[in-house]
Amino acid sequence: MIDTKVDWASFLGRHDLTWSVKPISWDEGAFIGNGSIGAMVYSEEHRLKRNVLRFVLGRTDVTAKRPDGGFPPRVPVGELHLELSGWLYQPISLRLDLWNAELRADITTTVGEVQLRAFVHSRKQAMAVELKTSGGESAASFRWYAYQEVDPILKNADGYNLNQYIPESEVVRSVRSGIRAAAETFKPDGSGGCATAWTELSGSDASTSPEEAGRRVIYLSIQNGADETAAQRAEEAVKRASEQPWDEWVESHRSWWHDYYPQSFVSIPDTMLEGFYWIQMYKLASATRSDGMIMDNQGPWLTSTPWPGVWFNMNVQMAYSPVYTSNRLHLGMSLVGAFREQVETLIGNVPDDFRTDSAGLPRSCSYDLAGRVDDEKGNLLWVCHNLWRQYRHSMDRKLLGELLYPLLRRAVRYHTRILAEGDDGKLHLPATVSPEYGSFLKMKVPDTHYDLALLRWGCETLLRISEMPEPAAGTDTERDADRRKWQEILERLAPLPTDETGYMIGRGQPLAFGHRHFSHLMAVFPLHLVSGDSEEERELILRSLRHWFSMEGDLRGFTFTGAASIAATLGLGDESLAYLKSLLHLLKPNTMYKEAGPVIESPLAGAEAIHDMLLQSWGDRIRVFPAIPEDWKDAAFHDLRTEGAFLVSAVRTNGATSWVRVKSLAGEPCRLHTDMTGSVRIAASERTTVRTLGDGRFELDLPCGEEVVLYAEKQLSGEPPHKGGVIRPVPAQSHLCGYFGSRKPWRLYGLPIRFGGSDSDR
Incomplete structure (x- = not known):
């Protein structure tokens, strides 16, 4: 039995985003969301607008039809403004409360004070902003635009991006039963739009307690579509929210988040990185939900961007990467649902004569996944790898049989149709695009590492699935023919091109200039076709990694997350940490990320890199603390999830693993690798078998529902785990608590400052 001594409100409170200087841009704003509706909250420095606190609203599924025939992009939906009587002034106190998923603010203006609380309800399609005013701010007002x-x-x-399509629109306003509404229809053809509804309650109408002077609550909802039905949905959401007692509505919002966070636990001695990690867990659940839309490049916080859609040459795949190990598989179901609904569209993306057995995915598209597959071929295979991770971490045979297996067959078949035998007798791929390399040169290369690695992974995975009793469809003869074909491809497929610098972009094309993507290293990460277990493989991976970073011309956020995960694969904890620390310098103060426009995947992939330092499970082996930096003497995690559907908990104390707990959710075989090489005690039921293989390696026969605890014979502190292992947070570095939100670089350099805030939470 694991005793989790985690005071979640206090623990997460030490990582709340905080502002003592008002945020004045998307890069610094406080973000709230429920997977569909979101708001980025910040103000403005222009003297004519210093009295405005902006709630820049977004709804993920609102798109517009382009006149030029391009895919329907996401478009802005409007803003809610708190228009104050005075200017927003310093000091200001904003706090994004992670545990309760709400923004709280104490704002001083030039004429009075304002207290504010805001959140997008976790279960309902409505946002609430509670306002209390004093002094000369009684005339403060909410306005929707x-x-x-x-x-x-x-x-x-905010800045304009001239590559972004924003349609003209017609807005029709109405008021019914005290609820204001605005139906916005996008021109020229009126095929899209959105409906926004809101109402404001004041005094006793806004509170379950006696009337409070200066207290108001505004409820707001946004719905996709500008017809009467959409308007009615928005108005009904506002009506239901405003009629429920405030305290009950707040509690129902908070209860979802209070169930969400404890699904797993991570604590590390680097407080800034620990805070970054938990903000990403908050961001994930604010950006998508199990029944919601696929995570695109921005989540619900749309702003000026050249990328108002869904990108599949890395963005979506990496955005979803942390849901698996973090034991938040329900969030991954939005990706599963999107592809389950659009199989026919994926088939229609390939040429007519391929559609009998193939499917594909373009680089970018809208939520309908429609778009012609061009010279970038492997994107659907990479999504299938995410679906495979969803399956392996859940062991959901329905997902495997109904979606993953047939879709992966089609994705592989698309590639086999374009294979050709070369003079060497090997099967080769034609010139294709390796994502992000030479994009502006429109460079195409034969036998790209990207496509070869994905095709090899696809064939290996299909062979593995075909040996299972249920998923493989068709007759025995058909299944045998499939297996022979996949095996032949694996035997004859051209090898991954290499030269003296390591892995190449493709045949005849070395890595000759800066490359932000790890598309030439896919075999290492995330596919793990090569492990580094042999000295030859390890040397090749290291050589490739070193050469990649010697080309400094185009290193971006996801460059560093990919490198961190690759270093972790090799057990290089200090190097993995150095890449992650470098990533933090590229992030915005609120942990968002921007290049030519905002993209959500890089910080989320940073959370996955932290997982890779703590726990890995590729290659049918669970590795506990595989890449811990030298300075991380203490660390703890609880209920992280691995392939084979195991929940793993572990504690590291004074530089050594104290104990590891493994619980089986599916009864799969389990191979465990730890650094517990001395005398190890085992606590398990009679139904469980543990074989000690030496060098910290164990084989576990764990029936479904059973667990085993391995613990060092000499406990360094606390009760031995067989009497109840204890999970508690690692002590925090107080000066790095509340680091994110506004920019606080002085906290990094040991200046003799006494930091305020919630020291009691630390």
Whole structure:
């Protein structure tokens, strides 16, 4: 039995995003969301708008039809403004409370004070903003603006991206039963739009307690579509929210989050990185839900961008990467659902004569996944790898048989149709694009590492699935023919091109200039076709990694997350940490990330890299603390999930693993690798068998529902785990608590400052 001594409110409170200087841009804003509706909250420095606190609203599924025939992009939906009587001034206190998923603010203006609380309800499609005013701020007011009505001063502050399509629109306003509504129809053809509804309650109407002077609550909902049905949905969401007692509505919102966070636990001695990790767990659940839309490049926080859609040459795949090990598989179901619903569209993406047995995915598209597959071929195979991880971490045979297996067959078949035998007798791929390499040169290369590695992984995985009793469809003869074909491809497929620098982009094309993507290293990560277990493989991976980073011209956020995970694969904890620390310098103060526009995947992939330092499970082996930095003497995690559907908990104390708990959820075979090489005690039921193989390696026969605890014979502190292992947070570095939100670089350099805030939470 594991005793989790985690005071979640206090633990997460030490990582709340905090602002003592008002945020004035998307890069610094406080973000709230429920997977569909979101808001980025910040203000403005222009003297004519210093009295405005902006809630820049977004709804993930609102798109518009382009006149030029391009895919329907996401478009802005408007803003809610708190228009104050005075200017927002310093000091200001904003706090994004992670545990309760709400923003709280104490704002001083030039004429009075404002207290504010805001959140997007976790279960309902509505946002609430509670306001209390004092002094000269009694006249503060809420105003909603369609995007076209937002003042140019604010739009200019956000910046325009000339590659972004934003349609003209027509807004029709109405008021019914005290609820205001605005139906916005996108021109020219009126095929899209959105409906926003809101109402404001004050005094006793807004509270379960006696009337409070200066207290107001505004409820707001956004729905996709501008027809009467959409407007009715928005108004009904507002009506239901406003009629429920406030305290009950708040509690129902919080209860979802209070169930969400404890699904797993991670604590490390680097407080800034620990805070970053938990903010990403908050961001994940704010950006998607099990029944929601696929995570695109921005989540619900749309702003000026050249990428208002879904990108599949890395973005989606890496955004979802942390859901598996973090034991938050329900969030991965939005990706599963999107592909389950659009199989026919994926088939239609390939040429007519391929559609009998193939499917594909373009680089970018809208939520319908429609788009012609061009010279970048492997994107659907990479998504299938995410679906495979969803399956392996859940062991959901229905997912495997109904979606993954048939879709993976089609994705592999698309590639086999374009294979050709070369003079060497090997099967080769034609010139294709290796994602992000030579993009502006429109460079195409034969036998790209990207496509070869994905095809090899696809064939190996299909062979593995075909040996299972249920998923393989068709007659025995058909299954045998499939297996022979996949085996032949594996035997004859051209090898991954290498040269003296390591892995190449493709045949005849070395890595000759800066490359932000790890598309030429896919075999190492995330596919793990090569492990580094042999000295030859390890040397090749290291040589490739070193050469990659010697080309400094184009290193971006996801460059560092990929490198961190590759280093972790080799057990290089200090190097993995150095890449992650470098990533932090590229992030915005609120942990968002931008290049030419915002993209959500890099910080989320950073959370996955932290997982890779703590726990890995590729290659049918669970590795506990495989890449711990030298300075991380203490660490703890609880209920992280691995392939084979195991929940793993472990504690590291004074530089050594104290104990490991493994619980089986599916009864799969289990091979465990730890650094517990001395005398190890085992606590398990009679139904469980543990074989000690030496060098910290164990084989476990764990029936479904059973668990085993391995613990060092000499406990360094506390009760031995067989009497109840204890999980508790690693002590925090107090000066790095509440680091994110506004920019606080002085906290990094030991300046003799006494830091305020919630020291009691630390």
